[in-house]
Amino acid sequence: MANLIFFGAPGAGKGTQAKMLAQELDLIHISTGDLLRIEVQNQTELGLIAKSYMEKGELVPDDVIISMVENIVKNATKGFILDGFPRTIPQAKALDEMLKKYNLKIDKVIFLDVPKDELVQRLLKRAQLEGRTDDQDPNVIENRINVYNEKTFPVLEFYQSLNKLVKINGVGEINEIYQAIKNAIN
Ligand code: AMP
16 A cells, blocks of 8 residues: 655646556555535635635645645545645645654655646646636736745655655656656655
């Protein structure tokens, strides 16, 4: 049973790659962004809180996200891929505690490395294809990338120090990148 984290900036391809791998290896794909978008769509209490952060490109508060992830992880009957979580050091620490509690561990953290110019181009293209509101405004995109650099990027060091990090070049053909990921986890 493998438990993986897919790490990278907005637009790095985490979702695309995580979906493919989860299907092939029969893992649960836990995308916190997707889960939040469902809450927003259903206008739940959590969705109403999350919406105001998401539309500005800010992070939703840690406690909200952590309990959302814990609810899935604690009931997981197979391995999982975390996509878009943890995104802050407190989230990474909370995940660590949570995994200890349920006697689980992370096997590898896959870091999809993509330069900023390419990220912006991809997000603008995705805005046209998928219509995500947070992809449409260049100011919101800029803010998401800044938030990533300030709050999320430091999480890499945390996993580097645990020797779990694998860096993958996230630029190229989707299938080539997928193969590189599979080689890395084998
Ligand atoms: P994503 O689909 O992963 O790009 O996430 C979309 C938005 O959901 C982000 O810009 C954040 O506002 C919010 N979000 C997703 N995951 C997290 C997380 N782990 N911590 C805080 N906010 C998150």
